[in-house]
Amino acid sequence: MYAINVDNVTKFFSVINEDKTASGFTAVSSVSLKIETGKIISLLGPSGCGKTTFLEMLGGLQAPTEGSVYVDGKLVLETPPSIDSTKKEKRAYKRKYRFISPLANSMWRNRPKHDIAMMFQDYAVFPWMTVFQNVIFALKLRNVPKRERRERALHQLKKVGLDNALSKYPAQLSGGMKQRLALARALAVQPKVILMDEPFAAVDILTRERLQDELLKLIDETDITIVLVTHDISEAVYLSDEIVVFSANPGTIRNKFTLDIKRPRRRNSSEALEYEERIQSLLKYETKHLGDYAI
Amino acid sequence: MVATIKGGIILIRNKTLAFFRINIVHLLRLPFVRKARNRDILSIETPEQLCCEVQEFHCGAIKRILREITSFLKGAILNTFTPAFLVILVPLLLLWELLPRFGIVNYALIPSLSTVLLTFWEMLAQRQFLHDIGDSMVKFFAGLGLAIVVAVPLGVITGWNVAIRKRILPLFQMLSPIPPPAWVPITIIFFGVGFPMQTFLIFLGSFYPILFNTFGAVKDTEPRYLASARSFGASEFTLILRVYIPSALGAIIMSIRSGVSAGLIMLVIAEMYGGSSGIGFVLNEARSFFNVPRMMVGMMTLGFIGWFLVEILKYAESKLVVWKGGR
Ligand SMILES: Nc1ncnc2c1ncn2[C@@H]1O[C@H](COP(=O)(O)OP(=O)(O)O)[C@@H](O)[C@H]1O
Ligand SMILES: [Mg+2]
Numbered sequence: 001m002y003a004i005n006v007d008n009v010t011k012f013f014s015v016i017n018e019d020k021t022a023s024g025f026t027a028v029s030s031v032s033l034k035i036e037t038g039k040i041i042s043l044l045g046p047s048g049c050g051k052t053t054f055l056e057m058l059g060g061l062q063a064p065t066e067g068s069v070y071v072d073g074k075l076v077l078e079t080p081p082s083i084d085s086t087k088k089e090k091r092a093y094k095r096k097y098r099f100i101s102p103l104a105n106s107m108w109r110n111r112p113k114h115d116i117a118m119m120f121q122d123y124a125v126f127p128w129m130t131v132f133q134n135v136i137f138a139l140k141l142r143n144v145p146k147r148e149r150r151e152r153a154l155h156q157l158k159k160v161g162l163d164n165a166l167s168k169y170p171a172q173l174s175g176g177m178k179q180r181l182a183l184a185r186a187l188a189v190q191p192k193v194i195l196m197d198e199p200f201a202a203v204d205i206l207t208r209e210r211l212q213d214e215l216l217k218l219i220d221e222t223d224i225t226i227v228l229v230t231h232d233i234s235e236a237v238y239l240s241d242e243i244v245v246f247s248a249n250p251g252t253i254r255n256k257f258t259l260d261i262k263r264p265r266r267r268n269s270s271e272a273l274e275y276e277e278r279i280q281s282l283l284k285y286e287t288k289h290l291g292d293y294a295i
Numbered sequence: 296m297v298a299t300i301k302g303g304i305i306l307i308r309n310k311t312l313a314f315f316r317i318n319i320v321h322l323l324r325l326p327f328v329r330k331a332r333n334r335d336i337l338s339i340e341t342p343e344q345l346c347c348e349v350q351e352f353h354c355g356a357i358k359r360i361l362r363e364i365t366s367f368l369k370g371a372i373l374n375t376f377t378p379a380f381l382v383i384l385v386p387l388l389l390l391w392e393l394l395p396r397f398g399i400v401n402y403a404l405i406p407s408l409s410t411v412l413l414t415f416w417e418m419l420a421q422r423q424f425l426h427d428i429g430d431s432m433v434k435f436f437a438g439l440g441l442a443i444v445v446a447v448p449l450g451v452i453t454g455w456n457v458a459i460r461k462r463i464l465p466l467f468q469m470l471s472p473i474p475p476p477a478w479v480p481i482t483i484i485f486f487g488v489g490f491p492m493q494t495f496l497i498f499l500g501s502f503y504p505i506l507f508n509t510f511g512a513v514k515d516t517e518p519r520y521l522a523s524a525r526s527f528g529a530s531e532f533t534l535i536l537r538v539y540i541p542s543a544l545g546a547i548i549m550s551i552r553s554g555v556s557a558g559l560i561m562l563v564i565a566e567m568y569g570g571s572s573g574i575g576f577v578l579n580e581a582r583s584f585f586n587v588p589r590m591m592v593g594m595m596t597l598g599f600i601g602w603f604l605v606e607i608l609k610y611a612e613s614k615l616v617v618w619k620g621g622r
Binding site: 056059060061098099100101103104105106107108109110111112113116117118120122124125126127128129137138141142143169170171189 | 541
């Protein structure tokens with residue numbers, strides 16, 4: 001059983017230029033990918049190659065232009081009618097989502113469409129809620145019974161070491177603490193899949209390595225599937241079971257590596273360095289035509 | 296009586312001391328515990344603080360409200376009349392007193408400060424002026440309240456939903472360029488002269504700033520927060536209540552601030568054009584009697600009311616948007 005099944009997905013953005021002409025941009029082009037339950041997958045690639053777009057399609061924050069994404073066997077978002085669809089289909093789609101966006105869960109009842117949690121580079125924890133309220137709120141949105149919420153929130157916050165900052169607001173936390181909060185919030189709801197978009201990119205290197213270790217410890221012995229977008233090769237090699245390298249223009253899968261390095265892993269072990277070198281040379285080739293482009 | 300709350304958490308010196316069962320006499324009646332239950336957490340620094348809070352509760356609600364009001368007044372006055380400002384203000388007031396007195400400016404046109412204050416005192420003693428102020432305030436709050444009740448929900452809904460926005464907002468965008476004073480003649484024809492007409496004009500003045508600012512703030516809600524709440528399962532209703540409104544709350548309060556100033560303008564216009572009481576009426580009356588000190592009292596009263604309301608809104612913002620402060 002695959003946790004995530006991406007079937008020939010394409011994402012096309014129509015762009016209105018300054019001179020009012022319309023043009024298009026293919027951010028992701030015919031990508032197919034199957035991800036097994038319980039694995040950690042990294043998506044690696046130069047910036048602008050559509051990693052975020054791809055992840056947002058997995059999370060149901062953007063609908064693919066073509067193809068479909070299944071999480072846990074369920075279709076994530078209905079693909080909008082394409083140019084070749086009949087008028088009737090187009091009209092039906094338009095009418096269906098006239099008042100409520102296709103991304104919305106429902107009007108009144110809290111219920112996620114899919115059992116996923118997301119983490120963003122800029123944390124996206126709610127600044128108007130305290131640390132504790134942030135986690136409680138996420139649990140409430142999952143309809144966890146009231147008495148269970150506190151216990152689970154407190155338990156998870158203790159695990160990430162935030163139990164002495166419960167009544168602080170995110171503005172009072174450091175970047176690392178905010179990311180811990182986001183991690184605790186994602187884990188507390190016990191999702192099947194966690195999607196992370198460069199989660200550790202905004203913290204310093206020492207905190208980053210600690211957070212990586214904590215992440216591995218926290219998801220140990222769970223069957224949570226993790227899709228991790230990163231531009232940090234050593235992070236990808238240290239964490240993942242599989243690395244998917246993307247190439248830009250249009251964004252497609254360039255190559256896949258399965259890492260059979262035993263866990264617990266050591267940073268900078270010879271095996272790891274070997275993988276890093278291989279990926280590095282692949283990405284160098286990948287970005288050569290872009291000039292001195294930062295990865 | 297021993298009360299039990301389940302699942303409470305007491306933090307002492309930020310360490311979790313006890314949770315899931317606390318027994319304290321009258322615990323449930325303590326307001327800070329009730330507050331804590333709402334916020335899911337009760338944070339106190341020391342055991343002594345618990346005693347303090349208990350004592351504070353016993354000192355009664357009225358006393359606490361008074362304390363809150365005192366702290367507001369103190370903050371408002373001290374924040375405005377800082378030494379830095381007084382250095383400018385006092386010489387200006389002195390000039391106002393001395394220039395007319397020594398005949399440097401025409402005393403009949405600009406009466407000195409002391410004359411104005413004396414007139415103010417006389418007017419207060421006559422009571423009629425107090426009635427006028429009260430009258431104006433009733434109209435003003437009726438109009439402003441109506442504007443808040445209509446414009447804030449409308450702004451939230453149009454900010455939230457594109458389809459509703461496209462259907463509703465253009466109407467207001469077309470109507471809003473009509474200057475509110477231009478509505479005076481037709482309003483008088485519709486409502487006659489009096490309370491409904493004045494309230495409607497005040498409503499009209501404060502409605503658009505509140506609507507458009509609320510709409511803008513709600514529309515500009517950080518999409519990351521929406522995505523994050525949606526991925527956890529938020530319904531649209533929950534999004535409005537727990538994401539759109541909290542993130543826009545500061546701006547909504549500030550939009551009411553611009554509503555206050557626009558409303559005051561309309562208050563004066565409404566009372567000047569049709570009315571037999573109120574501050575605007577006093578101003579008009581003073582003009583026909585060429586009573587400049589009386590005019591100045593009316594103007595200063597309006598200025599003070601506006602300043603005071605804005606200070607109240609600032610205080611409300613500081614109490615409601617506690618999370619904005621940095622480290
Ligand atoms: N809403 C959008 N409209 C037009 N172009 C977009 C939009 N979102 C992303 N893109 C384009 O798609 C490409 C991929 O973006 P993104 O997925 O953010 O890349 P990455 O995360 O790999 O850096 C970029 O070139 C970007 O300019
Ligand atoms: Mg990105």
